[in-house]
Amino acid sequence: MAMDAPGFVFLCCSTICPCFRSRRKDTEEAVLVKEPSSIHSAPSTEMNSVSGKVPASPLRVPPSPGRFSMSPKLDRIGSVHLTMKQVARATQNFSPSLRIGEGGFGTVYKAQLQDGKTVAIKRASKENFDALRSEFRSEIELLAKIEHRNLVKLLGYVDKGNERLIITEYVPNGTLREHLDGIHGSCLDFSQRLEISIDIAHGLTYLHSYAEKQIIHRDVKSTNILLTDRMKAKVSDFGFARVGGNETGNTHVLTKVKGTVGYLDPEYMRTYKLTPKSDVYSFGVLLIEILTGRRPVESRRSPEEKVTIRWAFDKYNNGEMKDLVDPQLKGAVDEKIFKKMLNLSFQCAAPTRADRPEMQSVGEQLWAIRMKYINRVSFMVPIVAEYKCRMHMVQELDACS
Structure with missing residues (x-):
């Protein structure tokens, strides 16, 4: 070609x-x-007309990844440790108003911790709970081994009873x-x-x-x-x-x-x-x-x-x-x-x-x-x-x- x-x-x-404020038919x-x-x-x-030159983007990244820090080990995961009671409080008992996304794994909620930090909490779907068992472990192990500015960072997880949750940075x-x-x-x-x-x-x-x-x-x-x-x-x-x-x-x-x-x-x-x-x-x-x-x-x-x-x-x-x-x-x-x-x-x-x-x-x-x-x-x-x-x-x- x-x-x-x-x-x-x-x-x-x-x-x-x-930019336009919204997508319209008369765009x-x-x-x-x-x-x-x-x-x-x-x-x-x-x-x-345009005045001035276009500056280099503040989002500049190298042409290919250079040296990255060594990935954290699985036993070092968890800068955020939560109980289910704390999770329920942070998500207002998984309020629909705090729902920010849906994926193959489950529903994602915005949550505010007691120290004021905002995180995202991904909750495994109940109807697919058994099928998601291996995927939950897979995602935890994967996220534990990666660290890159263009990948969402894992902060912690909860695996208790019939609940499986992943806590990540909030974007x-x-x-x-x-x-x-x-x-x-x-x-x-x-x-x-x-x-x-x-x-x-x-x-x-x-x-x-x-x-x-x-x-x-x-x-x-x-x-x-x-x-x-x-x-x-x-x-x-x-x-x-x-x-x-x-x-x-x-x-x-x-x-x-x-x-x-x-x-x-x-x-x-x-x-x-x-x-x-x-x-x-x-x-x-x-x-x-x-x-x-x-x-x-x-x-x-x-x-x-x-x-x-x-x-x-x-x-x-x-x-x-x-x-x-x-x-x-x-x-x-x-x-x-x-x-x-x-x-x-x-x-x-x-x-x-x-x-x-x-x-x-x-x-x-x-x-x-x-x-x-x-x-x-x-x-x-x-x-x-x-x-x-x-x-x-x-x-x-x-x-x-």
């Missing part, structure tokens, strides 16, 4: 206009405009899916989406290559990506994760496929063989979701648009890339950068795992895309500003005549 594209530029909403779509080679070749399509800014839906009052601009993609890639790279044992998440999706107040992404919910060896090509043969429809690796579904490339596939689907704003499966849309990855691939091949931009991105995005991200998402979501890149390579490619994006936007800022100035002068001359 060709990487080159005609020189189109559509600057992201972080640089030219405020203005991003506008495709040709990149001017000179001021005189600038298109007649209006472009909002206050909701899920990625909620932000794509505009639930939190403002949309994600293109820069934020790129930074979030990098964060997720590095979190998964750590699981695959830098943890004490290789970990396959198995349920990478937008509702399992939590955002901090600074819009830093953290991967959560390891209830379906598997521990493997660090050998290249390590494969797990499972008796049951687990994950979420739309994100599931088709090769894993067909062969029951699980590898880190299954997470790579899910990430590819997630990256398309981040760019388009659409869920992996849109059941209310027409048959040709229901499966987002197929719809996106068809649009891309037909040269209709402007239709793939999330309508919430009012204004525009640099098309060359957008196309590079789409290319990468399609590579990750290749039908066969042999055609997919390793997660570490994905993170490094995203980092390279980010640097190109910053350079291109910084280059375009003075051009757009001067173009607007000239257009204003022309309008004044027309008015005088």
Whole structure:
């Protein structure tokens, strides 16, 4: 698939206009405009002026994980120790008003401890209690062995009677899916989406290559990506994760496929063989979701648009890339950068795992895309500003005549 594209530029909403407060039917779509080679070749399509250069993101991460601290041992888990009585008090007896999420393992509640600290408490589903026995132990052991800024941190757990609870850090800014839906009052601009993609890639790279044992998440999706107040992404919910060896090509043969429809690796579904490339596939689907704003499966849309990855691939091949931009991105995005991200998402979501890149390579490619994006936007800022100035002068001359 060709990487080159005609020189189109559509600057992201972080640089030219405020985000929408909510998703609406009359949301203005991003506008495709040709990149001017000179001021005189600038298109007649209006472009909002921008002042100043785009600074490097405060969320900067290295191109690949460097040295990380040694993972804590299982017997050292638990900076938070709670009894069931204390848990009931902290969650107001598992009040629905404190419920902040739902996953394969169970329900997640926001809880405030006696010392004022806010945590998240995940409660195993009662109806699946016996089936979740091994998954509870699996999640505890996994979370105990990992420590990375893009992964949710384990603080403690409770395993008593018919209750199994996991206590983790509270990530206050909701899920990625909620932000794509505009639930939190403002949309994600293109820069934020790129930074979030990098964060997720590095979190998964750590699981695959830098943890004490290789970990396959198995349920990478937008509702399992939590955002901090600074819009830093953290991967959560390891209830379906598997521990493997660090050998290249390590494969797990499972008796049951687990994950979420739309994100599931088709090769894993067909062969029951699980590898880190299954997470790579899910990430590819997630990256398309981040760019388009659409869920992996849109059941209310027409048959040709229901499966987002197929719809996106068809649009891309037909040269209709402007239709793939999330309508919430009012204004525009640099098309060359957008196309590079789409290319990468399609590579990750290749039908066969042999055609997919390793997660570490994905993170490094995203980092390279980010640097190109910053350079291109910084280059375009003075051009757009001067173009607007000239257009204003022309309008004044027309008015005088």
